Amino acid sequence: MEQKDLTYTVKEPTELLKFLLSVMENRSRNSVKSILARGQVSVDDHMETKYNYPLKPGQTVSIMKNKVAKREDVLTGMKILFEDEDIIVINKDAGLLTIATEKEKKLTAYFQLTEYVKRKNPQGRIFIVHRLDKDTSGVMLFAKKEKVKRKLQDDWKDMVKERTYVALVEGDVKNPTGKIKSWLKESKTHMVYSSPVKNDGQLAITHYKKLQSNGRFSLLELQLETGRKNQIRVHMQDIGHSIVGDKKYGASENPIGRLGLHAKVLSFHHPYNNRLMLFRADVPKSFMAKSK
Structure with missing residues (x-):
């Protein structure tokens, strides 16, 4: 069974890395930074890799699952x-x-x-x-x-x-x-x-x-x-x-x-x-x- 992307809605103004750390509490800071750097995160309809990218309430943040991102046939972005x-x-x-x-x-x-x-x-x-x-x-x-x-x-x-x-x-x-x-x-x-x-x-x-x-x-x-x-x-x-x-x-x-x-x-x-x-x-x- 294929894993689905994780999708979250932003509730209050914040920065992307801070938001990801709050919704992925079980992961280390370095692990979350790697997910960002690999292009696994998108905000609304665009891929985003900047840690300090400003988020506004109502925006949608999607995280591509690790296994999906590592599949060789998947192209990022x-x-x-x-x-x-x-x-x-x-x-x-x-x-x-x-x-x-x-x-x-x-x-x-x-x-x-x-x-x-x-x-x-x-x-x-x-x-x-x-x-x-x-x-x-x-x-x-x-x-x-x-x-x-x-x-x-x-x-x-x-x-x-x-x-x-x-x-x-x-x-x-x-x-x-x-x-x-x-x-x-x-x-x-x-x-x-x-x-x-x-x-x-x-x-x-x-x-x-x-x-x-x-x-x-x-x-x-x-x-x-x-x-x-x-x-x-x-x-x-x-x-x-x-x-x-x-x-x-x-x-x-x-x-x-x-x-x-x-x-x-x-x-x-x-x-x-x-x-x-x-x-x-x-x-x-x-x-x-x-x-x-």
Whole structure:
């Protein structure tokens, strides 16, 4: 019989490690810290590894059971939507890195998928085609061969037919639809910004459609004509409606405990048989609830 995840509802403001220690009294502090570090804990709809992550009353904390987490076929913070000999498509959780950083080497989509393919074929490899920010969730594509990666990257503009995101943004977006066009540059401190000078930087074009709004927050559907670094985040700040939880680009609050950005649809022609493929990842429930 498969063990189920443990789920708890937060009753009062606290920090994540403190909360876990209170509900897992039979475990040592180090054991609870390990559970957090292994990515076994999620808050509402995102994986969380920070000890001091602030919890609010009403939030749901889930803990994946140890035996389940240790099973080799379980991937942490993501789910495989499709796989063949050339590509793997996943639905990535908010909170999971795409690739390693100085601080985190193993709890990444790239590392886990590499281990996953090597179990089937010791010579197996994974290649990154595009990236999603750590705090962005949704559909993501990886290649299993270098020549596939090159083909996808070289012909990305022609092969990709649809990239749709949804964003929960601050305030009431007045126009039901819109187009944002600017030239993006990056500062020495890795802040991306729109240049006021035409052709000064990389051209970025984002189309948006308002899905719903309650005045305080709006839910937008976004189509990318270009795929620049932090493009949506900068463009939302440019129109005065920063993405919820995006402190880097002007957000004032974070009511959902994560960045309000999700890659909902990725549609592309398969690199070898040219078949048109379409993958979806459901819009997080917290996005819908906050903008109703």
